Amino acid sequence: MAEQKDLNIAILIDADNVSYTKIEGILNEVKRYGIPTIKRIYGDWTSSYVVGWKESLLIHAITPIQQYSYTQGKNSTDSALIIDAMDILHSDRVDGFCIVSSDSDFTRLATRLRESGKLVLGVGERKTPKPFIASCDKFIYVEILDKSKVEDRLENTVNTKETAQKQSPLKKTEPVIDKETLSLLKDTVNDTADESGWAFLAEVGGLIMKRKPDFDPRNYGFMKLSQLFKSLKSDFEIEEKNTEKSKIKHIYIKSITHKSTRLSDTTPTQKAPHGIIPSAGNKITADDVRKNQIRITKDVKPFFPSSNQKIKVLIRNEFECTFSHRGERPHVLRLGKEAANELGLAEGITLAFTRIDDRYYKIEKVS
Known part of the structure; x- marks a missing residue:
């Protein structure tokens, strides 16, 4: 273009x-x-x-x-x-x-x-x-x-x-955002975010236009994309950073993990309900073993972050692993060779997940 x-x-x-x-x-x-x-x-x-x-x-x-x-x-x-x-x-x-x-x-x-x-x-x-x-x-x-x-x-x-x-929205009422559009916003923020989960608004806007040419914040009553994100306080965090030019600010967006998906009462000795792989449409494959990874599908998605980030995984020892958020597609947890060996990652095994907090998980081999 x-x-x-x-x-x-x-x-x-x-x-x-x-x-x-x-x-x-x-x-x-x-x-x-x-x-x-x-x-x-x-x-x-x-x-x-x-x-x-x-x-x-x-x-x-x-x-x-x-x-x-x-x-x-x-x-x-x-x-x-x-x-x-x-x-x-x-x-x-x-x-x-x-x-x-x-x-x-x-x-x-x-x-x-x-x-x-x-x-x-x-x-x-x-x-x-x-x-x-x-x-x-x-x-x-x-x-x-x-x-x-x-x-x-x-x-x-x-x-x-x-x-x-002041950049006031065209309407005083809350915008009506359908699930498809909200999913588009979240997926785009997550796909452009750095390891800490923050995405530069300009990059988000550019990718949204490529994915959906008719997207425009004015369709929802706002003159600018930043205003639309600011109105969705339950789904996104907003951070403004000053630049060398004092009158110009860069805006960054981060997806929020809803409290309803958190297992606040889970401890390292308790297994999270349904935190089991294989689940519907998912099992550990030979390709997963070769790549030292675990694919996170629908049933287990609520237990994992809503953005790309580093997380700690407890097997017997503690490992730092990379979690990749893939929107509607299966997420990927890259264990690395050492963690995969300690877990005994193999085709067809069953794993139990325990969420300790937002960036700390326990994984056990059940069979």
Whole structure:
């Protein structure tokens, strides 16, 4: 993907799939990624359907491209836009494209542009099919752009420094985060975290966009990703660190292990309930033995940390081992050769786990 700084971007608009009332917000959004050097809109300008566009085209210097509907029921606008996009691509005049449409017919076009190393932004309504969304580097829903406009006007009326620095969410109510999105946030934080579990917010945001192009904190009522994380106090810790430039702070995120998953009453002489391997869908395999590791699957996951970190394991002696959090996939506890030998790690054996605290575990061979 092209570097998102001072990029020349071609904006190609399907007039049949977006309202003229959204154009100012769309252009402002594109300017966050680069400079709109080519602005074209495609439609049948003899039709009364697009009459509202006239003033917007003049104000924003957008070039209308006439495309007659040669056959009823066929969208010839799509073909004209695609042909122009390929001509622009081969002219090598731009670094990226913004396709404004909710039509899945542009999926292959977006894929082809990305294959050529171009940044591809998509803008459309929430009804946009997932294949087109997935084919873009970033997809923005037009429904959130009006909210951004309102927030910008609100910030421009602020005169006091204290209020200007405050980043209030667009809604006063708590955000409604579905399980899939919360899992995405947690997995991304854990995958970018260092050994202590802390992840740099900028890296988290970059990886989220790669994994889910249509993710945007504004979908949940917040202008910035940091505000969204700060609202999820039961799931994430936030830490701000000063930089050499006193006005700039780096924000770090850490996933919180919920108390409900802790075995606070477990002692080294007690076996944690269900802390047994093999469990459903898991057993010690020859590959595990070769790698000196234990895979942690669903039944045993609650007994282990929610981030990558070093933990202590008591067998007969105490060992420092590496725990890798893998999100929805099985986690991995890397014992190392010495600990695996002391445990007698072998294919098909049964192990019992005891959680002493967040970073201290006892493992016993049952058979």
